[in-house]
Amino acid sequence: MNHLIGGISSGGRALPEIDGQPFIVQRSQGAWLWGNDGKQYVDTAMGFGATMLGHAAPRVLAPVIQALQRGPMPSFAHDLETEAACSLVSHTGPLSQVIFLNTGSEAVHLACRTARTATGRSRIVRFAASYDGWFDEVAFGNAGSSEAQMPASATRPERDGMLLLRYNDFTDVDRLFHEYPDIAAVIIEPVLANAGCIEPMTGYLKHLSDKAHEQGALVILDEVLMGFRLHAGLTGHLLGVDADLATVGKAIGSGVPVAALLGKPEIMQLFEDKRIVRAGTYSGNPPACAAVVATLEQLRQHDYLPLLRSGNQLRSDIIRAFADEGLPLSSSGYGSVFTLWPSDKAPADYAQAAAIANARWSLDLHVALREQHVMTMPFAFGRIYLTFAHDEAAMQALLKGYKAAAGKLAATAT
Ligand SMILES: Cc1ncc(COP(=O)(O)O)c(C=O)c1O
Numbered sequence: 001m002n003h004l005i006g007g008i009s010s011g012g013r014a015l016p017e018i019d020g021q022p023f024i025v026q027r028s029q030g031a032w033l034w035g036n037d038g039k040q041y042v043d044t045a046m047g048f049g050a051t052m053l054g055h056a057a058p059r060v061l062a063p064v065i066q067a068l069q070r071g072p073m074p075s076f077a078h079d080l081e082t083e084a085a086c087s088l089v090s091h092t093g094p095l096s097q098v099i100f101l102n103t104g105s106e107a108v109h110l111a112c113r114t115a116r117t118a119t120g121r122s123r124i125v126r127f128a129a130s131y132d133g134w135f136d137e138v139a140f141g142n143a144g145s146s147e148a149q150m151p152a153s154a155t156r157p158e159r160d161g162m163l164l165l166r167y168n169d170f171t172d173v174d175r176l177f178h179e180y181p182d183i184a185a186v187i188i189e190p191v192l193a194n195a196g197c198i199e200p201m202t203g204y205l206k207h208l209s210d211k212a213h214e215q216g217a218l219v220i221l222d223e224v225l226m227g228f229r230l231h232a233g234l235t236g237h238l239l240g241v242d243a244d245l246a247t248v249g250k251a252i253g254s255g256v257p258v259a260a261l262l263g264k265p266e267i268m269q270l271f272e273d274k275r276i277v278r279a280g281t282y283s284g285n286p287p288a289c290a291a292v293v294a295t296l297e298q299l300r301q302h303d304y305l306p307l308l309r310s311g312n313q314l315r316s317d318i319i320r321a322f323a324d325e326g327l328p329l330s331s332s333g334y335g336s337v338f339t340l341w342p343s344d345k346a347p348a349d350y351a352q353a354a355a356i357a358n359a360r361w362s363l364d365l366h367v368a369l370r371e372q373h374v375m376t377m378p379f380a381f382g383r384i385y386l387t388f389a390h391d392e393a394a395m396q397a398l399l400k401g402y403k404a405a406a407g408k409l410a411a412t413a414t
Helices: 058-069 079-089 104-119 170-179 204-214 265-272 286-301 304-324 350-356 359-371 392-413
Strands: 025-029 032-035 040-043 097-101 123-127 162-165 183-188 218-222 245-248 259-263 330-334 337-341
Touching (some): 079 097, 079 286, 104 259, 170 204, 204 218, 304 392
Parallel strands (some): 123 162, 123 183
Antiparallel strands (some): 025 032, 032 040
16 A cells, blocks of 8 residues: 555656556766666756756755754754855845745745735735645646636636736736736746746836836745746846845755745845744754755856757757657747747747647657656646756757657657
8 A cells, every 4th residue: 555645745746657667766966867667867857946956966965964964953043044145145136135944835925925914915916827836825827727728808817815917918917907906916937937938028027017016016026946047046137027025945955945035125124023924943944054055156156058058959959859750849948947849839828838738748758758768747838957967968868868759759640
């Protein structure tokens, strides 16, 4: 009898069995995974984006182990907490105040609570088809759900004070604030990464954040996935968003569980004034803070441009390999995080993404790639994450795997 529900602790980890065997990871290092089948795989799931440095980055692990040995849970303030905060805010511009937490979901939860107290309003808005964690208030309207569809004529979905907004739709922004002048905050996942890396249209995020501010609403950047993925900082800042609050996680800890709420001082002062509850036995624990300090030190030394370039080259090469087999393929996103679509044109909004998404195709591609020792997320809205550990050998293994998989898909299509 399996005592672990479904054999996994988080729904996103589900993988198809091959030859009746579940895939169980034995070890991960750099860009590679070793499975219970005795094979070595080049990995593109990479902890769902929880590292830019690759699995088990030695320069992060060493200080984390040291912090564990010095005591993982000292109850009271410790130096690493302050050091991690200073290090993090050196990358986040006006968002200079930090509270550490353990997961992105907690950070989003605290961001919503903060915005409600700061504005005295209760309604919060997030993008249809985005993902902002799994806590009650945000766990609806995700990619693939019926609410995410949001046809223009339909009533705006709302649940427990959370409203949905159509991503990349300028008119829907104007309509939203006309319909609801009392919004506390807008949560912006700057790239709709969780719906397959749909990129923001030029000026869209600025239009939304300007409109929010005009109406007295706060802007929360949810950077749990995109933070530190395109540069050593927030993607929203690259795109001109003036955020009041931001959430980060994943890449800041290189696989060690840690997240943070960042904010402008005048808003974060509410915590100093004890007007907002914050807690957490493990919030800001020493190993997590050691991971942040060591990770950011490493990220400062890495140049993102070559990674983005080689990731983009890989995307074009994979598309060409599919075209050589007569198969349509396109890609949305960036060199370090992207999605592949079984169509000639990548989606520009969620309606297009939902129309192209093909769960069967994604699963078949995943299985064909696994046969080639390439590990991918098996879902239609899944992403390919590349890191600084994806060296030439890993990139070649990826391309070779995709070429063979294209051949197999073409052969089974005929
Ligand atoms: C944009 C975004 N926000 C929040 C979360 C939730 O983070 P966590 O899984 O650490 O709770 C995720 C996780 O994938 C995410 O991608």
